């Protein structure tokens with residue numbers, strides 16, 4: 001497959017690996033922000049190709065993992081209301097809420113359906129005019145414009161039975177929160193390539209400048225990631241901290257202005273609670289006034305109930321890069337993808353699941 | 361979540377001006393994708409698609425050049 005195979009070329013990975021080994025003279029702690037990248041690093045065993053001086057710290061870039069438990073509980077409560085069809089991306093169904101997950105709600109009779117695109121959720125609403133169709137939409141800046149398009153389409157089609165339960169998280173404020181935390185060890189970032197495909201990378205210049213950290217935009221295939229590491233290490237070794245793009249075939253500085261326009265039309269920036277991490281100012285999107293009739297939180301006006309997390313789960317520490325999943329006592333023995341205690345074990349891009357599947 | 365995969369546009373349906381849709385070939389699997397954010401995109405181009413929306417066209421020249429540079433970089437001792 002064009003644009004995939006050539007970026008999985010083992011020989012090329014080895015060549016870049018040699019370059020990285022030559023360039024590295026001291027220990028460096030670097031973070032890949034995006035969980036999709038964590039997944040690739042583990043799947044292709046990239047740590048084997050890197051010198052032991054490089055400590056890869058896995059970031060919080062897994063929207064499924066950081067969706068607040070209150071919202072999972074709300075989605076479950078809404079799904080159990082009569083005549084509701086709750087639609088969401090597949091990964092959301094197994095994320096543990098306080099008492100159950102959406103799969104268990106489904107077993108109890110809730111009509112919960114997996115969709116692959118927001119436009120599928122719109123189709124469900126169009127096909128079921130007598131039901132209330134809720135789209136439980138999570139995502140970073142990559143997914144948020146598509147989720148916003150569902151609302152735009154619902155309005156255009158005059159659908160009165162559609163609403164969005166939204167949990168959107170934004171990457172740059174999270175990077176700042178991590179950098180300004182007291183125990184941060186991060187010296188350089190690989191920024192999330194597909195977030196940048198939408199948003200561009202202008203936002204990273206002030207962060208690189210303020211915290212004096214190099215930031216390299218990286219893709220998802222092994223060659224892309226190795227190239228990004230090489231560029232990052234070269235900067236670290238020479239003491240520079242600029243923003244560079246190692247994924248230029250799809251990322252431009254400006255990003256996709258059409259997608260950004262949809263975001264502006266439908267959402268406004270809000271403070272957002274990240275599961276396991278806490279409140280990060282200005283790190284989310286909520287539906288703005290002109291689309292509020294499509295906001296499931298308003299349509300169903302549910303109260304926040306008391307939430308409860310597994311006391312064993314150290315997801316917060318994992319998501320902030322303080323520990324590796326293997327340091328969690330529940331890892332492998334109590335917590336598994338079939339029986340997850342925390343969200344990072346559910347999603348294929350959660351660090352715990354990536355370690356479960358690929359760590360040797 | 362943020363996975364987006366490359367595919368080739370095989371046909372475009374412009375009949376609905378509000379929703380520009382395309383058939384995209386992902387290594388033999390044909391799926392629908394919305395092209396609203398790439399109004400200039402054409403049949404035959406490669407796009408990167410996420411949850412049914414094309415996020416950007418792949419810059420072919422850039423892709424070739426990067427690979428070329430990386431291969432060369434390995435050659436220089």
Ligand code: SF4
Pocket residue numbers: 312313314315318325328329330331332335336340341342343344345352
């Ligand atoms: S292994 Fe399971 S219990 Fe431990 S931090 Fe990860 S998700 Fe939580």
